[in-house]
Structure formats: C-alpha cells, structure tokens
Amino acid sequence: MSMNRGGRPTSAQGGCSSDSPTFTGNRALVIEEPLLFEVGDVSKTGVDLDEPEVHEKRLGALERSGIGLPGLTEPEVMRHYVRLSQKNFAIDSGIYPLGSCTMKHNPRLNEKMARLPGFADVHPLQPQSSVQGALELIDTLAAWLLELTGMAGVAMSPKAGAHGEFCGMAAIKFAQRAKGDARSIVLVPESAHGTNPATAALLGYKVRDVPAREDGTVSPDAVKEALGPDVAAIMLTNPNTCGLFERDIVAIADAVHEAGAYFYCDGANFNAIVGKARPGDLGIDCMHINLHKTFSTPHGGGGPGSGPVVFSQALAPYAPVPYVVRNGEEFALVETSGAAEGAEPFGRQTAFHGQMGMFVRALAYMMSHGSDGLRQASEDAVLNANYVRAGLRDVMTQPFGDQVCMHEVLFDDSFLKDTGVTTLDFAKAMIDEGFHPMTMYFPLVVHGALLIEPTESESKASLDQFIAALRDLVRAAKGNDKERLTGAPHHAPWARLDETRAARQPVLRWTGDAPAEAAE
Amino acid sequence: MRYLPLTDADRQSMLAAIGVQNIGDLFADIPEEVRLKDLVELPRRAGEMDVERQLGAMAARNTPASSAPFFVGCGAYKHHVPASVDHLIQRSEFLTSYTPYQPEISQGTLQYLFEFQTQVALLTGMEVANASMYDGSTACGEAVLMAHRLTRRSKAVLSGGLHPQYRNVVEMLSDLTEFPLNALAADPAGSEDLIAAIDDETACVVVQSPDVFGRVRDLSAIAAAAHEKGALLIAVVTEVISLGALKPPGEMGADIVVAEGQSIGVGLNFGGPHVGLLATQQKHIRQLPGRICGETVDANGKRGFVLTLSTREQHIRREKATSNICTNSGLCALAFSIHLSLLGETGLMRLARINHANAVALADALSGIAGVELLTPEFFNEFTIRVPGQGIETIEALARKGVLGGVPAARLAPDQTGLDDLIIVAATEVNSSADRDAYVKALQEVLS
Numbered sequence: 001m002s003m004n005r006g007g008r009p010t011s012a013q014g015g016c017s018s019d020s021p022t023f024t025g026n027r028a029l030v031i032e033e034p035l036l037f038e039v040g041d042v043s044k045t046g047v048d049l050d051e052p053e054v055h056e057k058r059l060g061a062l063e064r065s066g067i068g069l070p071g072l073t074e075p076e077v078m079r080h081y082v083r084l085s086q087k088n089f090a091i092d093s094g095i096y097p098l099g100s101c102t103m104k105h106n107p108r109l110n111e112k113m114a115r116l117p118g119f120a121d122v123h124p125l126q127p128q129s130s131v132q133g134a135l136e137l138i139d140t141l142a143a144w145l146l147e148l149t150g151m152a153g154v155a156m157s158p159k160a161g162a163h164g165e166f167c168g169m170a171a172i173k174f175a176q177r178a179k180g181d182a183r184s185i186v187l188v189p190e191s192a193h194g195t196n197p198a199t200a201a202l203l204g205y206k207v208r209d210v211p212a213r214e215d216g217t218v219s220p221d222a223v224k225e226a227l228g229p230d231v232a233a234i235m236l237t238n239p240n241t242c243g244l245f246e247r248d249i250v251a252i253a254d255a256v257h258e259a260g261a262y263f264y265c266d267g268a269n270f271n272a273i274v275g276k277a278r279p280g281d282l283g284i285d286c287m288h289i290n291l292h293k294t295f296s297t298p299h300g301g302g303g304p305g306s307g308p309v310v311f312s313q314a315l316a317p318y319a320p321v322p323y324v325v326r327n328g329e330e331f332a333l334v335e336t337s338g339a340a341e342g343a344e345p346f347g348r349q350t351a352f353h354g355q356m357g358m359f360v361r362a363l364a365y366m367m368s369h370g371s372d373g374l375r376q377a378s379e380d381a382v383l384n385a386n387y388v389r390a391g392l393r394d395v396m397t398q399p400f401g402d403q404v405c406m407h408e409v410l411f412d413d414s415f416l417k418d419t420g421v422t423t424l425d426f427a428k429a430m431i432d433e434g435f436h437p438m439t440m441y442f443p444l445v446v447h448g449a450l451l452i453e454p455t456e457s458e459s460k461a462s463l464d465q466f467i468a469a470l471r472d473l474v475r476a477a478k479g480n481d482k483e484r485l486t487g488a489p490h491h492a493p494w495a496r497l498d499e500t501r502a503a504r505q506p507v508l509r510w511t512g513d514a515p516a517e518a519a520e
Numbered sequence: 521m522r523y524l525p526l527t528d529a530d531r532q533s534m535l536a537a538i539g540v541q542n543i544g545d546l547f548a549d550i551p552e553e554v555r556l557k558d559l560v561e562l563p564r565r566a567g568e569m570d571v572e573r574q575l576g577a578m579a580a581r582n583t584p585a586s587s588a589p590f591f592v593g594c595g596a597y598k599h600h601v602p603a604s605v606d607h608l609i610q611r612s613e614f615l616t617s618y619t620p621y622q623p624e625i626s627q628g629t630l631q632y633l634f635e636f637q638t639q640v641a642l643l644t645g646m647e648v649a650n651a652s653m654y655d656g657s658t659a660c661g662e663a664v665l666m667a668h669r670l671t672r673r674s675k676a677v678l679s680g681g682l683h684p685q686y687r688n689v690v691e692m693l694s695d696l697t698e699f700p701l702n703a704l705a706a707d708p709a710g711s712e713d714l715i716a717a718i719d720d721e722t723a724c725v726v727v728q729s730p731d732v733f734g735r736v737r738d739l740s741a742i743a744a745a746a747h748e749k750g751a752l753l754i755a756v757v758t759e760v761i762s763l764g765a766l767k768p769p770g771e772m773g774a775d776i777v778v779a780e781g782q783s784i785g786v787g788l789n790f791g792g793p794h795v796g797l798l799a800t801q802q803k804h805i806r807q808l809p810g811r812i813c814g815e816t817v818d819a820n821g822k823r824g825f826v827l828t829l830s831t832r833e834q835h836i837r838r839e840k841a842t843s844n845i846c847t848n849s850g851l852c853a854l855a856f857s858i859h860l861s862l863l864g865e866t867g868l869m870r871l872a873r874i875n876h877a878n879a880v881a882l883a884d885a886l887s888g889i890a891g892v893e894l895l896t897p898e899f900f901n902e903f904t905i906r907v908p909g910q911g912i913e914t915i916e917a918l919a920r921k922g923v924l925g926g927v928p929a930a931r932l933a934p935d936q937t938g939l940d941d942l943i944i945v946a947a948t949e950v951n952s953s954a955d956r957d958a959y960v961k962a963l964q965e966v967l968s
Contacts, residue, residue, distance in 0.1 A: 044866065072864065081614075088617045089626065091612075091617070117586060117587070119582070120789055124791030131582045133582045136578050147561060159655065174696065202844055203696060203697060207839045277554050299616070304852055351656065352657075370566060380531075427622075437622055501817065503830075510634070
C-alpha cells in the first residue's frame with residue numbers, strides 16, 4: 001500500500017466496501033434520518049414568540065387542549081431536511097430524462113424574481129389599485145402566450161396541466177350547451193396521457209378510442225371514422241406521446257370542425273415546437289400549457305404546477321373567471337361572471353387568480369430567452385433527442401421504425417427479448433450508473449416503453465456519457481452480466497421498494513407503532 | 521444563450537451523427553404551410569440585469585403586505601415565515617426533482633410527504649391525509665366529488681358561511697359535472713338552518729369554521745344530523761392557524777376535512793401557489809383524490825416510502841380514475857411541513873393565542889368607533905364589521921390612507937344581497953399595536 005509521508009494511506013485499499021455494514025447504518029455522506037416524529041418533542045419549538053397579554057377569549061366552547069405535534073429547534077430542522085434532501089436525485093445533480101415530463105434546467109434568476117416582495121408578499125384580495133404591477137405581469141405573460149400560440153384568448157387561473165385540461169373541456173361543454181348542441185362523446189387516442197380520458201369522464205363524456213396507424217401517428221381517416229353527431233371533441237397531444245409530430249394535424253382539425261366538434265390539444269409537449277409552429281395555425285381550439293414543463297418553473301418534487309389554457313376565437317368567450325383586462329395603463333381584474341360584455345365565462349375553477357409565483361418564473365424565463373432563444377431551445381431539445389436516438393438506434397429498438405422524432409425518443413423492449421431483463425430492470429440499472437431513469441411503460445400502446453426526453457439543457461458531453469452508459473447496459477443485458485440489471489439498484493441508498501405491500505397494507509401516517517418488519 | 525450548453529460546433533457534429541443536413545430536417549413533419557419562417561413578434565433574449573430591471577419595475581407597482589398596516593384575509597393570511605423555511609425549499613434536491621416515481625432515489629421527497637400527511641392528520645384530528653392538493657378551494661371541490669363516490673348520492677348542501685369563491689368552484693362543478701346543489705344564502709348573521717337543508721338525497725354538507733365572516737362554529741350537531749340522513753360532513757378550514765386554538769373538525773364528527781395550508785410556510789403569492797390539505801378516515805382512503813405516500817420496506821427489509829394506492833389514479837385507471845389530478849403542491853407542502861416542524865405544538869398553539877389576542881384587541885378598538893358594529897361575537901383571528909356606507913368604498917379610502925383594512929364582503933360575493941356595508945377584517949401576529957392604532961385612526965377619518 002502506498003503511503004504519504006505522514007504514514008497515511010493514499011490509495012483506496014482497505015476502504016469500506018458496500019457490503020460491510022457500519023455500526024450506525026450511515027454510509028459517509030449518506031446519513032440515516034428518522035422520522036420527524038421520532039426526533040421531535042411536543043415541548044420543543046424552533047420559533048421564539050412572546051405569550052400574549054391576558055385577555056378575554058372569544059372562541060366559544062371550542063378551545064383546543066393539545067395536538068400531538070412534535071417541534072424541533074432550527075439546527076435540528078436544518079439537519080433533518082438537509083439529510084432528507086441528500087436522498088433525492090435532481091436535475092441539478094444529473095440528467096433526468098423523464099419523457100413527457102420535460103426536466104429542463106430551472107434558472108435561479110426566476111426564483112429570485114418570484115421572491116420580490118411586490119410579487120410574493122401581495123394578497124389576492126388587496127384593492128386592485130395596490131396591485132397594478134401584479135396585474136400587469138399577468139397581462140404581459142398572457143400576451144406572450146397568445147403570441148407564441150397564435151390563439152385568441154387565455155385563461156390564466158388553472159393550477160396544473162390536468163386543471164387546464166378540465167378548463168378547456170369545460171369551455172367546450174359550455175359552448176356546445178349554449179348553442180343547444182349538447183354532445184356525449186370525446187375521442188382520445190390510445191397513446192394519450194391518462195389525464196385526458198379522466199378529464200373527459202369527469203365532465204360526463206364517454207371516451208371513444210382512436211387507434212394509431214403503424215407509424216405511431218393518428219390518421220385523418222381514423223378520426224373521420226370515429227366522428228359523428230354525438231362527438232363533442234377530440235383530445236390530441238401534439239407532438240404526441242411517442243415523440244412524433246402529428247403531421248396530418250391540419251386535416252384532422254378540418255375533419256373535427258366539419259363534424260361540429262372542437263379540437264382540444266394537450267400541450268404537454270409544446271416545448272418541442274415553441275417558435276417553430278403555432279397551435280392557432282394548426283386548427284386547435286384550446287390547449288393547456290404546462291408552465292412547469294415548457295417554461296421551466298421548477299417541478300418541486302411534484303408541484304406546484306401551472307396550466308394556463310389558450311383558446312381560439314370560437315371558445316375564448318367561455319373562458320373562466322377571473323381574467324385581467326387592460327385599459328390604457330390601467331389593469332383591472334374581472335372576478336365575476338357577467339361583468340364584461342361579450343364574455344360568457346363557464347364559471348370559476350379556483351379561489352383567487354392562479355399560480356402567480358409560477359407566472360413570474362415563466363415570464364422571467366421567456367424574457368431571458370426571447371423569441372430567438374425560445375426557438376433555439378426548441379431546436380436544441382429536438383436535436384438532443386435525435387442525437388440520443390442516433391446513438392442508440394443500433395442497440396435498442398424503436399416501435400415505429402427509425403424515424404426522426406421531436407423532443408423525446410421512444411424505445412420498446414424488444415431489444416430485451418429473451419434476455420430475462422425487463423424495462424424496469426433496465427431503468428433501475430441506470431440509477432446505479434448515476435442517471436435518473438427515463439419514463440417507463442408509457443405510452444401504454446408500446447410494449448415495455450422507454451421514453452427519453454433529454455431536453456435542451458444537456459451538453460453534448462453529457463449526452464455522450466449517457467449514450468455510452470446505456471450501450472454498456474444493453475451489452476450487459478444481452479451478455480452474462482444480467483445480475484447488474486435484475487437486482488438493480490445495487491448502489492442506491494435503498495434497494496427496490498415493495499410497492500405491493502404498500503398498497504395492500506396501507507400505512508399512510510406515523511402512529512408510533514413498531515417500525516415495519518423485515519421482508520422475508 | 522446562457523441556459524443552452526450546445527455550441528454551434530456541437531450542433532453541426534450532432535446533425536452529422538444523426539444523418540441530416542440541417543436542423544430544418546428534424547422539423548420536416550410540421551406541414552410546410554404552418555411552419556414558422558420567421559421569429560415570432562416578441563422581444564429578443566435578455567441578460568439577467570435587464571430582466572431584473574423590467575420585472576423589478578412591475579413588482580414596484582404593488583404594495584407588499586409587509587409595507588403597510590395589513591388586515592386582509594378571507595382565505596389567505598399574512599404570517600411570518602422563518603428564514604430557514606425558504607432556504608431549505610430552495611435546495612436543488614427538493615426544488616429540481618420530479619414526482620417521486622423512482623423511490624430508491626426519491627426518499628427525501630417521500631419521507632417529507634409521509635411526515636406532511638401525519639402532521640395534517642394530527643392538525644385536523646383525522647386518521648389520514650393525502651400528499652396535498654392545489655389549494656383549499658379545489659380541495660373543497662374534490663371533497664364534494666369524493667362524497668358522491670362514497671355515498672352514491674349526488675346532492676351537495678353548502679353553508680352560507682362558505683368562502684364565496686369556494687362556493688363558486690363547487691357551483692361550477694355542479695353545473696358542468698351535473699349534480700344538484702343547495703347553496704344557502706350568504707350568512708353574515710350566523711342564522712342559517714343548515715340541518716333543515718339536509719335530506720335523504722344529500723351526499724354531503726359543506727361547512728366552514730371559522731366561516732368566511734370569521735365566525736367560529738361547533739360542527740357536532742350538523743355532523744350528527746348529516747350522519748342520521750346518511751350524508752357526510754365536509755369541514756372547511758381556510759385559516760389553518762386556527763387549528764392551534766380550536767377543537768379540530770375530526771373531534772366534531774367531520775368525515776372529510778379540507779383546508780388551505782398557505783398560512784404555514786407558504787406566504788401570500790397573490791393567491792398562488794398555495795397548498796390544499798385533504799384529510800379523512802382510513803376507511804375512505806380508496807376514494808381519495810390526488811397523490812398518497814405510504815410506508816413499506818425495500819428488498820433488504822429497510823423502511824422506506826412510496827407513492828401508493830395508484831390504482832385510484834388517472835395514469836392507471838384512465839376514465840375510471842377518482843380524479844384527473846396528477847400533481848400535488850409538493851414544494852408548498854414541504855414549506856408547510858418545515859414551518860410546522862419548527863413551530864411544533866408548543867409554537868403553533870402560542871402563535872394561535874397571539875393571533876386571537878390581536879384580533880380581539882382590534883375588534884374591540886374598531887367596534888368602539890361610532891357607527892361601526894361587530895357582527896361576529898365568537899371568532900379566531902378574523903371578524904366582520906358593519907360600517908356606515910359602502911364596504912368597497914371604505915376599503916379604497918383606507919388604502920389611500922396607507923391602511924389595507926380588509927376585504928369588502930360584496931367584492932367576494934357580488935351576487936349576494938345584504939353584504940354591501942360589510943368588511944371582513946383579519947389580524948395576525950404580524951400586526952403591531954401601532955398598526956392597530958393606524959387602522960382605528962384611518963377608519964375614524966374615513967367615516968367622519
């Protein structure tokens with residue numbers, strides 16, 4: 001063993017291998033952290049507050065005596081949550097190529113702007129004269145969204161993509177009812193996000209599937225066949241969930257309109273075509289925009305999102321309240337139905353005015369990029385996805401043949417046939433290599449789907465490393481090194497978790513009972 | 521462009537590797553006639569300084585709550601948030617991660633969601649909670665739909681004390697998803713007979729406490745009456761700090777509790793993002809909407825957490841899902857959970873006592889002004905006053921004097937009668953006695 005002059009070993013020999021347990025269960029930088037309820041104490045608090053002066057109480061006979069909530073001091077809180085954070089993968093730590101989720105870089109300028117007191121510390125029900133800048137920001141963002149989409153109107157209040165889907169479909173239902181033309185069926189391609197049929201069903205529609213043709217896109221003939229006098233709308237994702245642009249979209253829109261139906265576009269993948277094509281030119285009647293995907297507001301471990309909806313001229317009058325109107329340099333918020341001429345809002349979807357914090361971040365992102373940068377971002381996203389495709393096409397398999405994709409590339413599991421390795425194994429092995437797995441088993445129309453969306457935030461060097469690692473894993477799966485995949489992850493702080501047990505014996509809160517027993 | 525790592529040389533070599541001539545070849549599937557030839561008519565890229573300048577100018581045209589004597593509530597409240605909360609939620613590992621679909625590398629998010637669910641259950645006095653909703657109002661709508669599934673009935677009864685915008689959300693759902701609704705008239709006097717409105721078709725009765733006018737309500741009798749008719753009680757809480765002082769809905773017979781959690785950790789944000797809380801009994805978990813985190817073990821027997829009961833959800837069940845929701849309000853739930861960990865029971869209950877004390881002092885001071893009447897004898901940190909003249913004009917006049925004095929009830933519910941001269945006033949721990957004095961002085965001047 002080589003030593004330095006102080007007699008200290010300089011090589012890695014004698015280190016702690018992954019299968020030698022430590023006394024504490026900790027592993028250097030990875031430190032075990034009990035639940036808050038196991039480290040906190042109800043008598044402890046990390047907030048210094050003075051007891052109020054004695055006064056008459058007016059709480060009726062409803063005063064509470066205790067809660068059972070533990071508290072921690074500030075140093076303990078910092079340690080608890082920092083240790084938890086260290087158990088998470090994040091965009092800032094590595095490539096996070098979740099197809100359909102658009103895990104692009106989250107600029108920190110946007111965080112700084114959203115925290116300006118003039119945005120973060122204003123109340124939604126302050127007098128409108130005291131929030132003119134906030135209304136201006138909403139109006140400005142709305143104008144950018146309308147310009148980028150070529151649409152006529154926008155609803156800013158939906159809180160997330162699925163909330164936006166509801167908004168768009170509610171406007172369609174409301175519009176048809178207003179015309180005395182109530183309809184009962186919504187067309188949804190099999191490759192759609194699950195939120196599409198769920199939204200249609202929530203609004204009382206029956207869902208009719210539209211099959212895809214062999215190249216993974218929807219044909220106008222299939223749509224025409226499914227259309228009829230009872231069809232209210234089609235919900236189509238474009239680019240679709242196979243990563244392909246629906247090249248017959250204009251013909252589809254024409255057929256839909258001819259049948260008296262509306263065209264709802266799921267805008268989850270709008271990030272591929274910003275600055276390259278405008279939904280308004282494609283014949284779309286409404287589309288939600290996931291600000292947390294296309295315009296990079298942080299995903300935050302699952303929210304908050306924001307899902308503004310853009311409308312065509314035909315549907316714009318039915319957009320929900322509230323909305324901002326501009327009169328010269330003054331801005332006004334319309335909060336109730338019937339307050340503005342020509343508008344017939346379908347109602348209100350949420351208290352207050354939408355996800356202001358996300359609006360600020362999205363506008364900062366758009367202003368930073370500008371029309372030129374937004375277009376470049378779309379081009380780079382598509383370029384990166386195709387580069388991954390080119391790097392893997394000879395070793396992995398594509399369900400619809402080797403064709404140009406948009407911002408994400410879809411593989412199926414036929415390259416794993418007869419190896420005994422599944423899509424799940426392959427994905428978990430990527431964890432060991434330091435990558436977040438791609439989206440698995442979606443879209444449902446493709447067997448063992450692996451959907452990779454690298455986004456424009458990855459450098460060429462990062463993609464080269466990613467491609468090389470996936471090629472190595474394919475070789476391991478096909479060779480004599482399958483345990484590397486079937487038992488993966490081997491190097492994550494947790495081995496595979498038992499999801500069946502969680503669903504069969506649901507434990508949804510801490511109760512103080514003995515910790516879960518070891519699995520057999 | 522500072523966010524795009526590819527160089528032009530990279531782009532050229534990548535196009536060659538793909539086997540195409542130029543970037544346009546990758547967009548060839550977009551029909552020629554709709555492909556944009558030029559840039560859209562918007563400003564070009566801007567540096568950080570430039571963006572800061574432009575957005576800073578917009579921010580400067582608003583009056584932040586911290587810059588004035590501030591008494592605005594009605595579903596969003598100004599509270600102090602400890603500095604460590606915002607620091608922690610900005611850690612990359614929390615901020616820039618996705619929904620925890622890969623539990624082996626997402627235990628940070630999953631553990632805090634499990635802790636959040638437990639905190640919410642304890643606060644509301646319920647058995648279980650989900651991993652959060654968009655906000656209180658949408659959680660209220662989802663709770664009504666959940667009650668339909670649980671009771672196989674469709675009618676909803678809404679108290680006149682329910683926040684009018686929450687009521688609007690349920691009205692919209694009633695109209696578009698088509699279920700019968702009995703929404704009682706706005707009830708500033710606290711005189712409605714909710715029990716008489718519950719019948720054999722009723723799926724749920726929705727009651728807020730403290731209600732939108734600030735009134736504290738005992739829900740026990742309403743719960744008993746609802747249960748007798750086979751209906752469920754949905755309790756709504758828009759000021760979650762009140763649960764540090766008041767008996768929780770779970771101890772008064774509520775079947776589902778929805779709350780707006782914004783007061784703890786999240787801030788005002790001009791109305792969003794906020795965080796919705798949804799709690800219920802264990803027996804109802806399979807009809808819950810939204811994400812749920814559960815405990816399990818890994819292949820080595822080590823405790824860990826996963827998203828669970830996903831067979832309720834849209835990505836598995838599609839049109840048969842319990843709701844179309846596929847996100848929660850994750851980062852806001854984290855902020856809530858961190859702030860509540862700092863408070864603990866000791867801090868939260870003291871904070872609630874301070875809020876109540878400040879509100880009592882303010883209510884006494886305002887109702888001492890000639891012509892001003894206090895309508896809510898029992899309240900937590902918010903109450904309603906009747907002023908001579910119009911509430912909307914009074915609030916505007918106060919604003920011109922630099923005091924943000926509350927919410928005119930008529931702004932929230934312009935379709936309701938009898939609200940024109942009412943102002944809903946909130947007081948929290950951020951209000952000093954100087955703020956109170958400023959309010960009294962300004963209101964005296966406005967009314968004189």
